[in-house]
Amino acid sequence: xxxxxxxxxxxxxxxxxxxxxxxxxxxxxxxxxxxxxxxxxxxxxxxxxxxxxxxxxxxxxxxxxxxxxxxxxxxxxxxxxxxxxxxxxxxxxxxxxxxxxxxxxxxxxxxxxxxxxxxxxxxxxxxxxxxxxxxxxxxxxxxxxxxxxxxxxxxxxxxxxxxxxxxxxxxxxxxxxxxxxxxxxxxxxxxxxxxxxxxxxxxxxxxxxxxxxxxxxxxxxxxxxxxxxxxxxxxxxxxxxxxxxxxxxxxxxxxxxxxxxxxxxxxxxxxxxxxxxxxxxxxxxxxxxxxxxxxxxxxxxxxxxxxxxxxxxxxxxxxxxxxxxxxxxxxxxxxxxxxxxxxxxxxxxxxxxxxxxxxxxxxxxxxxxxxxxxxxxxxxxxxxxxxxxxxxxxxxxxxxxxxxxxxxxxxxxxxxxxxxxxxxxxxxxxxxxxxxxxxxxxxxxxxxxxxxxxxxxxxxxxxxxxxxx
Numbered sequence: 159x160x161x162x163x164x165x166x167x168x169x170x171x172x173x174x175x176x177x178x179x180x181x182x183x184x185x186x187x188x189x190x191x192x193x194x195x196x197x198x199x200x201x202x203x204x205x206x207x208x209x210x211x212x213x214x215x216x217x218x219x220x221x222x223x224x225x226x227x228x229x230x231x232x233x234x235x236x237x238x239x240x241x242x243x244x245x246x247x248x249x250x251x252x253x254x255x256x257x258x259x260x261x262x263x264x265x266x267x268x269x270x271x272x273x274x275x276x277x278x279x280x281x282x283x284x285x286x287x288x289x290x291x292x293x294x295x296x297x298x299x300x301x302x303x304x305x306x307x308x309x310x311x312x313x314x315x316x317x318x319x320x321x322x323x324x325x326x327x328x329x330x331x332x333x334x335x336x337x338x339x340x341x342x343x344x345x346x347x348x349x350x351x352x353x354x355x356x357x358x359x360x361x362x363x364x365x366x367x368x369x370x371x372x373x374x375x376x377x378x379x380x381x382x383x384x385x386x387x388x389x390x391x392x393x394x395x396x397x398x399x400x401x402x403x404x405x406x407x408x409x410x411x412x413x414x415x416x417x418x419x420x421x422x423x424x425x426x427x428x429x430x431x432x433x434x435x436x437x438x439x440x441x442x443x444x445x446x447x448x449x450x451x452x453x454x455x456x457x458x459x460x461x462x463x464x465x466x467x468x469x470x471x472x473x474x475x476x477x478x479x480x481x482x483x484x485x486x487x488x489x490x491x492x493x494x495x496x497x498x499x500x501x502x503x504x505x506x507x508x509x510x511x512x513x514x515x516x517x518x519x520x521x522x523x524x525x526x527x528x529x530x531x532x533x534x535x536x537x538x539x540x541x542x543x544x545x546x547x548x549x550x551x552x553x554x555x556x557x558x559x560x561x562x563x564x565x566x567x568x569x570x571x572x573x574x575x576x577x578x579x580x581x582x583x584x585x586x587x588x589x590x591x592x593x594x595x596x597x598x599x600x601x602x603x604x605x606x607x608x609x610x611x612x613x614x615x616x617x618x619x620x621x622x623x624x625x626x627x
Contacts, residue, residue: 183273184280188287194267195260195295205270214263238565246310253303257296264292305544312548317561318433352607353379353570356441356455359463359509359524360419369423369436369459370416373509373524376444376452378607384573387606388528388581388622389448390521391415394591395584401446402428402439418443434556449600450607454559460506462554467531468502469546470539475500475508475530476627481523482514483507497627518585525581526626533575579622582606588618 194201199214239245268288276284359373376389393416400409400418409421422429422439429435437455445452458466467473476497485491487507493500500508509524540547559567584599585591606619 184276184284187271187273190271191264191268198263201267201270207270238568240309241313241564241568243310243313246306249306250303253299256299260295261292264288308548312551313561315552316555317559319561350381353381354450354453356444356452358455358457360457360459369419371419371440372416379570379574381570384570384577386574386579388525389603390583392517392585392591394517395594396592399446401443403442447596447599448603450603456557458555462550464502464506465550467505469543470535472499472501473505473530473534475526481508481511483511521583525622529579529622529626581620581622582618
């Protein structure tokens with residue numbers, strides 16, 4: 159007797175004869191939905207929605223092909239997009255839209271293959287699995303959108319919206335015409351053979367108000383090859399010709415070079431319109447001393463330097479002789495000789511300590527630190543510590559670099575990572591700090607930049623690839 163006949167006769171059919179929920183079909187539906195994350199349209203094709211499935215499948219194939227071709231054609235320029243606020247905003251919007259579209263695809267894929275008959279428990283299990291899958295696939299694009307938001311925040315907070323006014327002549331001649339070799343208006347790097355960046359290390363820290371620039375290094379980068387020359391001036395240089403762009407600024411003869419920054423802060427004068435008149439006055443003064451235009455500057459204080467190194471996971475440095483440090487800072491009281499991995503605090507005191515040495519030994523160690531960090535700050539290292547680095551940069555890195563220069567700097571930085579880096583320090587016995595020969599400083603600067611160090615004694619010009627490793 160059939161089930162229907164049993165029911166009409168008033169008999170209860172056996173349990174095995176009653177159609178139950180399609181629990182086995184639920185597992186298969188969830189599996190097809192999962193695969194549809196990677197092969198969009200598969201679930202729709204399996205569910206009989208051929209037209210929709212075909213459109214989804216072809217769209218995914220075309221989109222993937224377009225991305226691969228765009229990456230191949232753009233090449234290194236993709237990195238430049240990561241410092242463009244407009245592209246970063248687009249990246250954020252695309253990330254959010256991608257997450258929403260992917261979640262919708264999962265929901266519609268499951269609906270296309272979901273069994274028609276499910277019990278309450280299976281219904282709940284299927285809905286929960288789909289919801290979890292939606293969350294999982296939404297996390298990567300939303301995380302990328304978050305990275306884009308943080309990066310855009312750093313770019314718009316730290317860097318200026320446009321290039322500063324053309325620099326005055328470093329020679330001290332009258333007027334404010336653009337000096338030879340400085341960027342043209344509207345093109346922050348166009349036509350410049352060497353880009354000159356002033357790197358400043360301030361001693362502002364907890365309990366140390368004000369800024370004294372104890373580390374002053376001009377990095378002159380060949381824009382064609384990335385070869386870099388580091389020109390360092392000692393903090394205790396006296397008889398400083400402080401220069402505001404048009405004329406000399408009154409400054410004590412016994413005043414030290416590291417006090418010029420604070421002089422600009424206290425007496426901004428003609429530099430009042432600049433965001434940081436102290437940095438601008440020091441930038442123009444150092445350009446006047448060296449006889450070359452200083453295009454831009456970057457300033458980081460001690461606390462920030464320590465945090466940057468810590469965010470990177472430390473830095474590997476070769477120590478040529480033991481460096482005594484305060485025991486309250488580094489427990490051992492010394493950074494021992496040899497190639498070793500330094501923490502942020504150890505790296506700070508490696509570059510800061512003068513105990514048992516001098517300002518000039520400290521300057522040499524600082525150059526090696528800069529060289530080591532530039533070599534070890536790989537894209538993977540930066541990505542791993544992206545959030546912490548972004549927080550530090552926003553809070554305590556100051557610069558007048560314009561945003562429209564950043565894409566060019568990204569390409570230039572790729573060259574500098576493998577190019578030669580040489581260093582010239584204007585310290586005794588080459589230059590006397592109490593009564594410096596500024597004419598000689600200009601002459602040596604010109605020679606080392608224009609003649610590939612051929613006329614400078616080897617003992618004064620050092621290849622950091624050899625001396626720091």
